Amino acid sequence: MNPFKYGEFALGDGFCNRKSEIKRLHQAFKDGQSVILISPRRWGKSSLVDEALNRYKGNKLMVIKIDCFGKRSGDELYLSLLQSTLKSSSTKLQEIANTIKKLIAGITPYVSFSSGMADEVKISVSIPTGKMDADAILDLPQKLALDRGFRTVVCIDEFQKVSEWPESNLILEKLRSHWQKHTDVSYCLYGSQRHLMATMFTNSSQPFYRFGETIFLQKINREEWTSFIMNRFAGSGKSITPALAGSIADKAACHSYYVQYLARLCWSNTDKTITEAVIDESFENLLNDQVNIFQRITERLTLYQINYLKALCQGETKFSSMKVLKDYNLGSSGNIKRIEKVMEDLEIIDYSEGKPFFTDPFFEPLFRKFFIS
Numbered sequence: 052m053n054p055f056k057y058g059e060f061a062l063g064d065g066f067c068n069r070k071s072e073i074k075r076l077h078q079a080f081k082d083g084q085s086v087i088l089i090s091p092r093r094w095g096k097s098s099l100v101d102e103a104l105n106r107y108k109g110n111k112l113m114v115i116k117i118d119c120f121g122k123r124s125g126d127e128l129y130l131s132l133l134q135s136t137l138k139s140s141s142t143k144l145q146e147i148a149n150t151i152k153k154l155i156a157g158i159t160p161y162v163s164f165s166s167g168m169a170d171e172v173k174i175s176v177s178i179p180t181g182k183m184d185a186d187a188i189l190d191l192p193q194k195l196a197l198d199r200g201f202r203t204v205v206c207i208d209e210f211q212k213v214s215e216w217p218e219s220n221l222i223l224e225k226l227r228s229h230w231q232k233h234t235d236v237s238y239c240l241y242g243s244q245r246h247l248m249a250t251m252f253t254n255s256s257q258p259f260y261r262f263g264e265t266i267f268l269q270k271i272n273r274e275e276w277t278s279f280i281m282n283r284f285a286g287s288g289k290s291i292t293p294a295l296a297g298s299i300a301d302k303a304a305c306h307s308y309y310v311q312y313l314a315r316l317c318w319s320n321t322d323k324t325i326t327e328a329v330i331d332e333s334f335e336n337l338l339n340d341q342v343n344i345f346q347r348i349t350e351r352l353t354l355y356q357i358n359y360l361k362a363l364c365q366g367e368t369k370f371s372s373m374k375v376l377k378d379y380n381l382g383s384s385g386n387i388k389r390i391e392k393v394m395e396d397l398e399i400i401d402y403s404e405g406k407p408f409f410t411d412p413f414f415e416p417l418f419r420k421f422f423i424s
Contacts, residue, residue: 054283055315057308066102067307068275069095072266076103080112080204080237085230085263088241089248091401091410093308094268096241100206111201115139115192119212119242125222128213129188132205133160134176136191140199154194155187189229196235203236210240211247223251223258231262238263245403246395267403271307276300280314284325289318291325298327302334304412313337338420341413348397349418355382359390360418363400363407 079086080103088096104114116139117131133155140150151160161177196203213219213226230238240263242248249267251259280296299317303309316333317325349357362370362379369375371384381387391407394400399414400407409415 052287053315053318054287055311055318057311057315066098067279067310068271069099069102072099072268073103073106075264075266076100076239077106079264080104080202080239083202083235083237085238085240087248087252087259087263087265088239088268089245089252089265090243090268091245092243092398093306093411094270095307096243096268097208098307099268100239100241104204104206111199113139113195113199113201113203114206115203116206116208118208120209122212122216124216125185125218125225126183128222129183129185130176130178133158133178133188133191136188136195137176140195150195154198155184155191158182158184158187185225186229189226190233192236193233196233204239205236206239207241209242211242211244211251214247214251220258227258227262244396244398245401249403270305271310273297273300273305276305276310280310283314284318287318289321289323289325291317295325295327295330298330302330302412304409306412309337309412338413338417341411341417345414345417345421348399348414349421351397352393354380355386356390356393357422359387359394360399361423364415364419364423368406 076086076088076099078084088100090096104112115132115135117128117135119128122128122131137147137150141147151158158178192203192205195201213222216222230236240259245267251257252262252265254260277293277296277300280299281291281293284291284296299313300310303313313330313333316336317329320333320336321329352360358379358381359370362375362381367375367379370381370387375381376384381390391400391402394407395402398410401410
């Protein structure tokens with residue numbers, strides 16, 4: 052069986068390093084400390100949170116997980132939080148009914164369920180029109196934690212999406228006003244679009260300014276990936292040298308998703324021993340897999356934005372200089388900031404490390420192939 056996984060949570064032996072981050076999360080959950088986890092998309096945030104929770108042993112812990120992706124309003128968030136909290140509280144219908152009666156009797160949601168052996172229940176929840184009580188829902192995790200004597204962690208993925216909703220500031224103010232009072236609940240808020248997440252939690256004008264311990268996730272370093280790749284190959288009966296394992300990490304720019312992706316292709320493309328030719332072939336396979344995604348992204352770009360990416364690929368750094376503006380037809384110097392905002396919003400380029408870099412390792416080679424070569 053291929054030991055490399057992508058597009059799903061990497062846990063246990065399939066999880067690479069992140070020892071210091073796991074330790075910090077583990078300690079935060081024990082202490083009741085809320086945590087903000089920020090990184091570009093597909094750097095392994097969700098896997099990291101799950102791995103930290105899975106290692107939370109010897110402690111009573113209730114985990115409530117929701118995802119803001121696809122949601123469009125505060126009411127959708129509150130409903131999702133209610134459903135996830137009730138599901139996490141029990142798998143038995145009678146216990147869920149008792150929880151509703153005891154802790155949120157004023158809401159009386161409609162609960163549909165399918166039961167199986169041992170009265171196990173899968174539930175979906177809806178609330179009658181006009182009966183949404185956001186305050187009661189937001190306080191339910193804290194009430195449950197006190198009632199059950201469990202520490203509770205509420206994990207919310209793609210939290211930056213809240214900032215895009217109508218009346219987002221009012222929603223965020225309401226969330227903060229409740230959550231900051233919860234002494235027995237840790238909130239683990241994480242998301243991509245690093246510039247939006249950073250603004251939400253580090254800008255003093257924002258409701259969630261300094262809400263919790265903020266971790267800016269870094270890439271796993273080359274040495275850790277090299278060791279991980281070698282061990283995974285060896286454990287599955289195939290071999291790879293340290294140099295070639297490092298080459299896989301390099302070609303994937305140490306990007307968690309793409310290292311696993313490329314390593315998986317390499318494993319599939321050889322019977323026994325990895326060679327440089329296998330890695331090159333596998334990387335071409337990876338690029339071919341991404342062509343449709345690349346085309347959908349670039350067909351939305353303006354000429355100025357395409358020209359900016361051409362300049363970046365050619366090693367230019369002073370985009371506002373008269374020479375670069377003229378050579379690459381970038382318009383005025385004021386246009387550069389607008390271009391960079393689009394690049395960041397589309398998650399093509401990240402500017403958080405002092406200089407721009409492509410967020411996905413497939414993008415630059417494909418851009419060179421289609422727009423420069």
